[in-house]
Every structure is written in structure tokens, then in C-alpha cells.
Amino acid sequence: MATIKDVAELAGVSFKTVSRVINRSPHVRDEIRQKVLRAADALEYRPNLHARHMRTQRSKVFAFISDDIATTPFAGQIIQGAQLKAWQREMLLLMFNTGGDPAVEEDCVKSALERGVEGVIFATMYHRAVKLPKDALRLPLVLVDCFTRDSAVKGVVPDESNGGFAATRLLLEKGHRRIAMINADKKYPAAAGRYQGYQKALRQFRVPLEPELVRTGGWWQDDGYEHALALLKMQQVPTAIFCASDRIALGAYDALKEKGFRIPEDISIVGFDNQELLAAHARPPLTTMQIPYFEMGSWAVKQLIEANEDEDKTGAGLTKLECPLIVRASVDSPPIKREPQSKKKR
Amino acid sequence: MATIKDVAELAGVSFKTVSRVINRSPHVRDEIRQKVLRAADALEYRPNLHARHMRTQRSKVFAFISDDIATTPFAGQIIQGAQLKAWQREMLLLMFNTGGDPAVEEDCVKSALERGVEGVIFATMYHRAVKLPKDALRLPLVLVDCFTRDSAVKGVVPDESNGGFAATRLLLEKGHRRIAMINADKKYPAAAGRYQGYQKALRQFRVPLEPELVRTGGWWQDDGYEHALALLKMQQVPTAIFCASDRIALGAYDALKEKGFRIPEDISIVGFDNQELLAAHARPPLTTMQIPYFEMGSWAVKQLIEANEDEDKTGAGLTKLECPLIVRASVDSPPIKREPQSKKKR
DNA sequence: TTGTAGGCGTTATCAG
DNA sequence: CTGATAACGCCTACAA
Numbered sequence: 001m002a003t004i005k006d007v008a009e010l011a012g013v014s015f016k017t018v019s020r021v022i023n024r025s026p027h028v029r030d031e032i033r034q035k036v037l038r039a040a041d042a043l044e045y046r047p048n049l050h051a052r053h054m055r056t057q058r059s060k061v062f063a064f065i066s067d068d069i070a071t072t073p074f075a076g077q078i079i080q081g082a083q084l085k086a087w088q089r090e091m092l093l094l095m096f097n098t099g100g101d102p103a104v105e106e107d108c109v110k111s112a113l114e115r116g117v118e119g120v121i122f123a124t125m126y127h128r129a130v131k132l133p134k135d136a137l138r139l140p141l142v143l144v145d146c147f148t149r150d151s152a153v154k155g156v157v158p159d160e161s162n163g164g165f166a167a168t169r170l171l172l173e174k175g176h177r178r179i180a181m182i183n184a185d186k187k188y189p190a191a192a193g194r195y196q197g198y199q200k201a202l203r204q205f206r207v208p209l210e211p212e213l214v215r216t217g218g219w220w221q222d223d224g225y226e227h228a229l230a231l232l233k234m235q236q237v238p239t240a241i242f243c244a245s246d247r248i249a250l251g252a253y254d255a256l257k258e259k260g261f262r263i264p265e266d267i268s269i270v271g272f273d274n275q276e277l278l279a280a281h282a283r284p285p286l287t288t289m290q291i292p293y294f295e296m297g298s299w300a301v302k303q304l305i306e307a308n309e310d311e312d313k314t315g316a317g318l319t320k321l322e323c324p325l326i327v328r329a330s331v332d333s334p335p336i337k338r339e340p341q342s343k344k345k346r
Numbered sequence: 347m348a349t350i351k352d353v354a355e356l357a358g359v360s361f362k363t364v365s366r367v368i369n370r371s372p373h374v375r376d377e378i379r380q381k382v383l384r385a386a387d388a389l390e391y392r393p394n395l396h397a398r399h400m401r402t403q404r405s406k407v408f409a410f411i412s413d414d415i416a417t418t419p420f421a422g423q424i425i426q427g428a429q430l431k432a433w434q435r436e437m438l439l440l441m442f443n444t445g446g447d448p449a450v451e452e453d454c455v456k457s458a459l460e461r462g463v464e465g466v467i468f469a470t471m472y473h474r475a476v477k478l479p480k481d482a483l484r485l486p487l488v489l490v491d492c493f494t495r496d497s498a499v500k501g502v503v504p505d506e507s508n509g510g511f512a513a514t515r516l517l518l519e520k521g522h523r524r525i526a527m528i529n530a531d532k533k534y535p536a537a538a539g540r541y542q543g544y545q546k547a548l549r550q551f552r553v554p555l556e557p558e559l560v561r562t563g564g565w566w567q568d569d570g571y572e573h574a575l576a577l578l579k580m581q582q583v584p585t586a587i588f589c590a591s592d593r594i595a596l597g598a599y600d601a602l603k604e605k606g607f608r609i610p611e612d613i614s615i616v617g618f619d620n621q622e623l624l625a626a627h628a629r630p631p632l633t634t635m636q637i638p639y640f641e642m643g644s645w646a647v648k649q650l651i652e653a654n655e656d657e658d659k660t661g662a663g664l665t666k667l668e669c670p671l672i673v674r675a676s677v678d679s680p681p682i683k684r685e686p687q688s689k690k691k692r
Numbered sequence: 693t694t695g696t697a698g699g700c701g702t703t704a705t706c707a708g
Numbered sequence: 709c710t711g712a713t714a715a716c717g718c719c720t721a722c723a724a
Contacts, residue, residue: 001459003717014695019719027693044481046460050396050405051717054700059396064441070426070640073419073623080416083443092457093441095410097429111438113347114392221627247627254629257603277419277623281567281593283600294416349701360711365703373709397701400716 002043011039022047053116062086062304063112063120063139065096065105072125073275074293078144081297082121089305091118105133112139119304122146123297127157127190140307142300145293147318154303156296156319160190163289163323164197164242167270170287170325171240172205175333176268180213180238182227182248191216194244194272213238224251232259239267239334246271246278249286249330264332274326285328292321348389357385368393399462408432408650409458409466409485411442411451418471419621420639424490427643428467435651437464451479458485465650468492469643473503473536486653488646491639493664500649502642502665506536509635509669510543510588513616516633516671517586518551521679522614526559526584528573528594537562540590540618559584570597578605585613585680592617592624592634595676599628610678620672631674638667 004022008015013032020028021036028036039045053059064082069075083093094117096108112120113135123144124130130146132153143155171179181198184191195214202209215230217223224243231238232255243249249271253263261267263284271279271288279286299321350368354361359378366374367382374382385391399405410428415421429439440463442454458466459481469490470476476492478499489501517525527544530537541560548555561576563569570589577584578601589595595617599609607613609630617625617634625632645667 005717015717016695016719017693020694023719029693032693046456048400048462048717049460050399050462051700052719053396054394054400054702054717055719057700061440069429070422071622072422076416076418076421079441080443083415083441087443092461094407095425095429095439095441097426097433110392114395115438116394116396221629225629247623251627275623276417277593277621281597283567283571351701361701362703362711363709366710369703375709378709394701397716398703400701400718401703403716 001048002040002045003048004045006043007036007039007045010043011036057116059116059118060091061094061115061117062091062301063096063108063115063117064093064123065098065108065112065120066123066125067098067100068125069097073277074291075123075125077293078123078297081294081299082144082301083297085298085301085305091301091305093121102131102133106135109133109135109139118308121297121300121304123300127160127188129189140304142303144296144300151318152316154316154319156299156321157189158291158296158323159320160193160323161197161200162320163272163291164194165201166197166323166325167194167242167272167289168198168201169204170327170331171242171268171270172201172207174240174268174331176240177207177334178210178213178236178238179207179240179242180215180231181242181244182224182231182252183214183216183244184219184223184248185216191244198242219245219247221247221251221254224248224253225255226251228252228255229259232256232261237267240269240331241267242270244272246273246275246286246288249288250278250282253282253286264330266335268331268334270331272323279326279328282330284330287328287331288326289323290326291323295321347394348386348391349394350391352389353382353385353391356389357382403462405462405464406437407440407461407463408437408647409442409454409461409463410439410469411444411454411458411466412469412471413444413446414471415441415443419623420637421469421471423639424469424643427640427645428490428647429643431644431647431651437647437651439467448477448479452481455479455481455485464654467643467646467650469646473506473534475535486650488649490642490646497664498662500662500665502645502667503535504637504642504669505666506539506669507543507546508666509618509637510540511547512543512669512671513540513588513618513635514544514547515550516673516677517588517614517616518547518553520586520614520677522586523553523680524556524559524582524584525553525586525588526561526577527588527590528570528577528598529560529562529590530565530569530594531562537590544588565591565593567593567597567600570594570599571601572597574598574601575605578602578607583613586615586677587613588616590618592619592621592632595632595634596624596628599632610676612681614677614680616677618669625672625674628676630676633674633677634672635669636672637669641667 004018005015008018021033098104119140124146147155186192215227271286274288274290279288350364351361354364444450465486470492493501532538561573617632620634620636625634
């Protein structure tokens with residue numbers, strides 16, 4: 001690879017002049033600038049960023065540390081959000097994957113330190129509390145989809161509660177009054193938040209919360225299937241179900257279809273996550289809440305960049321990003337009320 | 347951050363001795379080594395890899411350039427495979443995302459060059475032919491899930507044909523003789539390969555290929571649904587369907603269920619991709635072929651490392667990695683043959 | 693507007 | 709076994 005000196009020699013100037021041209025210093029005669037540019041082009045010169053970093057202490061690299069990138073389809077969105085924003089500022093992302101192992105996490109931070117990264121994005125693949133690896137705070141740090149118990153670090157998570165609220169409100173606005181929720185265990189912040197939103201919406205519409213309409217279990221299709229089945233066996237079947245995940249919703253789909261209920265004519269369904277693969281291609285396509293993974297990734301990098309530019313913009317605290325409603329075809333008005341009927345399989 | 351000289355001073359030795367200790371040179375007295383190690387520890391010394399790189403020309407970084415990481419759930423597996431293998435060798439991955447834009451691809455390569463990466467992994471999110479960005483060949487390069495028309499570059503793709511063969515063979519071994527295939531357009535190497543395998547298996551079992559059993563369209567649930575519907579309308583309904591993707595298979599699921607066919611009692615189904623989210627949690631869980639994304643990522647990095655160690659191991663050519671069969675519950679023997687029945691909805 | 697000296701933190705070479 | 713000196717490619721400070 002050609003160096004700055006090679007270019008200087010070919011252009012017949014000192015290497016410092018080349019340096020000025022490369023760095024867009026205004027103090028170079030235009031004629032000379034052209035000459036240098038031509039020489040650089042001819043030699044296919046590329047500045048060596050490692051060398052530059054040694055002088056400037058700016059590596060133009062962030063570390064992206066995640067717990068488990070492979071098992072969830074969301075990782076890509078966070079990464080892309082982060083990557084795109086970084087690319088705009090000519091920054092790059094160095095990938096680390098810890099598998100959730102604290103020892104590996106420490107090694108990652110160590111490695112990031114050795115490479116002089118200018119900041120760290122620490123991302124988890126589901127919304128949860130984390131313990132920071134040692135030394136993590138020696139660098140500018142932003143948390144994505146997670147938080148520390150003391151929230152002493154800057155971070156971003158989805159606004160679960162508002163999401164649950166919006167999902168439930170949609171159903172209420174359509175006229176539903178008997179709305180079930182199939183939730184996951186409330187030990188998950190996502191489940192707890194979405195449930196809060198559900199409650200709040202009911203309250204706002206003065207619909208009493210009926211505990212037997214709220215069912216709790218796992219995040220998966222099976223859970224949705226079983227709970228939906230139970231819901232369908234009730235004396236008075238709900239006219240709508242808010243599911244805490246798209247997977248739960250699709251499990252519910254299976255149960256409803258099996259029992260001969262039509263979606264959305266008989267029962268409306270709302271999911272959560274907007275997993276393209278599932279939600280957009282279900283029959284009927286699923287109305288759901290999107291989690292702003294892309295935006296969280298992008299937001300994190302933005303914070304890092306701003307903190308780098310403005311020393312005092314470092315700060316702490318948790319930011320919540322809105323979950324947009326994705327309207328598809330699984331929600332409609334409730335069926336017109338008939339004479340109370342004895343429950344039977346149609 | 348402490349430097350090698352700080353450590354030397356604290357330990358009361360020359361900085362070169364510290365360097366020796368850091369680099370595990372055997373030519374240091376043990377007593378001095380301990381002293382240096384203690385000093386390094388006390389100062390929390392970390393070698394500056396940029397500085398090291400300047401001397402050694404070894405950045406210990408590979409570039410991972412992908413076209414579109416966010417829209418497919420597979421990206422994470424490739425990345426993790428690559429990342430893990432790299433991590434074993436103390437190498438890191440620098441992420442680039444091109445969005446498929448050739449101009450951006452060039453910028454990525456340029457950027458990779460500036461940062462002195464030791465190799466490039468160029469990955470696409472579905473199996474296809476690519477044109478290499480300019481200058482890409484100035485670096486050791488490995489293609490993942492794609493290939494160049496002239497296959498002058500080293501690369502790795504799934505063995506689609508063998509996968510299609512194994513899927514079909516499973517069905518044949520179970521006793522099926524009337525096996526439909528719902529495929530995607532054969533312009534996709536994946537579709538073409540899987541179809542080849544289907545043909546080969548039939549041939550091997552001396553089952554004549556019936557063109558009306560082979561249906562072609564897109565990769566999605568809708569396609570599977572429509573084609574399955576058409577298949578069910580045939581005079582003689584197939585006893586098994588090999589679907590070129592899990593999404594197609596799940597669309598077929600919907601159609602079969604709607605028409606009252608049971609899986610696998612009436613009709614067996616095999617998919618392709620092993621998308622955990624879809625296949626493992628379908629009702630019934632879907633038997634399918636796994637695409638070795640993780641292995642491809644890992645393989646790519648391994649090649650790069652070996653090429654770095656052995657100049658002459660660079661070479662070209664396409665490697666095909668096996669697609670393992672994932673047995674779940676959607677395949678069984680064909681139903682016992684009855685009197686030919688008039689086709690009717692059950 | 694241009695050029696020279698010095699140093700960023702390492703490792704390589706070669707004496708001692 | 710240990711240490712002085714040079715070099716990697718670039719940028720900063722200062723001088724011309």
C-alpha cells in the first residue's frame with residue numbers, strides 16, 4: 001500500500017502538504033491540491049487509519065456488544081440501525097458476541113479497550129436488567145433493550161406500556177368490551193409493561209378488568225394455543241384477544257381456526273413484535289405493535305456520537321421509544337350481539 | 347491509559363523487556379517477568395493494538411460485509427458463526443452493511459483497506475450470484491451464500507441439491523410415491539438446486555416425475571397456500587408435499603387445515619430452511635432441512651485464518667455445505683390406500 | 693502557503 | 709537475558 005510519502009514524492013511536494021490535502025485543509029494552493037490528488041489517485045493511496053489513530057486518539061470505531069445475536073431475528077435490526085447511523089459519521093462497528101457469559105463480557109470490554117474504541121453499545125436480545133461487566137464504564141456506554149437496576153447508565157428500551165395501551169385502545173375503539181389478554185410471565189419487563197398498558201386502556205374506557213380474561217404463561221405459539229383454547233371454553237367468549245407476542249397470537253390463530261372461529265369476524269386479535277415473517281404473512285395478516293429495534297440501534301449510536309462531540313452530554317437515564325401500531329387485517333368490530341346462546345362447537 | 351513505558355518505569359526495567367513479557371518471549375528471567383506482570387496489573391496496562399498493528403501489519407480484524415442484515419433472520423447465524431471462530435483466534439469482525447448498493451460496497455472495501463483488515467467476508471442473505479466490488483480482490487476474500495459467475499473466488503453455499511434429495515428421500519422411504527413439490531422460481535439457485543435433488547431422489551426410487559405435481563411461484567406463505575389448494579383439488583391428491591421453504595410449508599399447512607386434511611396422517615409435509623420461529627413451533631412441528639448458516643460463517647473465517655497463515659492456501663472454488671435433516675412431526679407414512687373415492691370436501 | 697522536527701505506542705534488529 | 713535505536717504512517721507544532 002502506498003503511503004503519504006510515496007504520494008508526496010510522486011507529486012513533488014512534502015508529505016505534509018499531502019497530509020493537508022487529505023485532511024481538507026484550506027491552506028493549500030488549488031493547483032498543488034490537484035497535483036496531489038492526481039498522485040494519490042494514481043497510487044491508489046488510502047490513509048492508514050491506525051497510524052492516524054495513534055496521533056489523534058480517534059479510532060472511529062464503536063464496539064457493539066450483544067448477548068446473543070443468532071437466536072433472535074431482531075438482532076439484525078438493532079445492528080442495522082446502529083450501523084447505518086455510524087456509517088453516516090464514518091464510524092464503524094466492531095462486533096462482539098458474549099453468549100451472555102460474564103467472563104466473555106469482560107474480555108470483550110478489555111478487547112474494546114485495547115482497540116481504542118470510542119464508545120460501546122451494549123445490546124440484549126430481549127428487554128431485561130443487566131449487570132455491567134467490569135471496566136465497561138471506562139468508555140462511553142449506551143445500553144440497548146436493557147437497563148441496570150440503578151439506571152446509572154444511559155440506555156434505551158421500547159415503551160412497552162404505551163404499546164400495550166395503544167393495542168388495547170385500538171380494540172376498545174373498535175367497540176370491543178370483552179378483551180382478553182394472553183401475556184407472558186410478568187417477571188419480564190416486556191410482559192409487565194404491556195399488561196400495564198392493557199390495564200390503563202381499560203380504565204380509561206371504564207371497562208372493568210376481569211381477571212379471568214388475563215392469562216399468563218410463556219411467549220410461544222404453544223402458550224397462545226392453550227390459552228386461547230381455554231378462553232374459547234368460557235361461558236362468555238371474549239370478542240378480542242390482545243397477545244403479548246406475535247408468536248402467542250399465531251398460536252391463538254390455530255386454536256380459533258380449529259374451533260371454527262373466524263378472525264376477525266368472530267374474534268379480533270392483536271399481537272406484539274411485528275415479526276415480519278409471522279405477522280405479515282399470517283392468514284389473516286396480523287395487526288400488531290412494532291418494536292423499534294432499528295430506532296433503538298440508531299438512537300444508541302447517536303448518543304455516542306453526541307457524547308463524543310460534547311463531553312458534558314454524557315448523562316444517564318433510560319429513554320423509552322414508541323412502539324408504532326401496525327394495522328393489518330386481524331381486527332374488526334365485535335360481532336353484533338345476539339341472544340345469549342348456549343356455548344357449543346359450531 | 348498506561349503505556350508500555352509506564353509499566354517499564356514502574357517495574358524498573360527497559361520498555362523492551364516489558365514488550366518481551368507481553369509477547370511471551372521465553373528470553374526473560376522469571377523473576378523479572380513477575381515484576382513486570384505485577385506492574386502491568388497495577389497500572390491496568392492494555393497493549394495498544396493500533397500501535398502494534400503499525401509494526402506488525404496485523405490488525406487482527408476481518409471485515410464482514412453483508413448486503414442486508416436486517417430483513418432476514420439468518421444473518422445473525424452467519425455472523426455468530428463467523429464471530430465465534432474469529433474470537434477463538436483473537437480476531438474481531440468489523441461490520442459493514444451495503445444494502446446491496448454497489449457504490450456502498452465499494453466504499454466498504456475502501457474503508458476496510460484503510461483499516462488494514464486482514465480479510466473480507468462477503469455475505470449475502472440469500473443464495474445468489476454477485477458481482478464483486480472494485481478492489482475487493484486486493485484482500486483475502488471469502489464469499490458466503492453467494493458466488494461469482496466465474497467462481498474465481500473462494501466461497502461457500504448450502505448444498506441445495508443434496509438437501510432437496512434428502513428431503514424427498516425421507517418421504518420416499520416412508521412409502522410415499524405421490525410427492526408434490528411446491529417450489530420457488532428456478533431463477534433462484536436455491537430453488538433450482540432443491541428441485542434437482544427432488545428429481546434425483548424420485549429417479550433413484552424409480553418413481554416417475556409427474557410435472558403436474560410440481561408447482562412454482564414465490565417463497566412465501568401465500569404461495570404455499572395457493573399451490574396447496576390447487577394440489578388438493580387434483581383428481582388424485584398427493585400424499586406428501588416437499589416445500590422449498592418453511593414459509594411455503596406453513597402456507598400449505600393453512601390450506602390443508604382449512605380443507606380438513608390432517609398433517610401428517612393424511613398428507614406429510616417437509617419444509618426447507620429450519621426457521622426456528624416457524625418450523626419448531628408450527629402445529630404439528632415441521633420436518634425440514636436446515637441451512638448451515640452458522641457453519642458457513644464459521645467456515646469462511648476459518649479459510650481466512652488459514653489463508654493468512656499459509657500464503658498458498660488462498661485458492662478459489664465453491665464449497666458446498668451439507669443441509670442436515672431436522673425431523674419433527676409433519677411426516678408419516680402415507681394413509682392406507684382405499685377404494686378410489688370421489689373427491690369431496692370432508 | 694509550505695516544509696521540518698518530533699512523537700504517538702509498539703515491535704524488530706542488533707549490540708552488549 | 710537485556711537494552712538502545714530505528715521504524716511503522718500519520719499528525720501537531722512550529723519555523724520558513
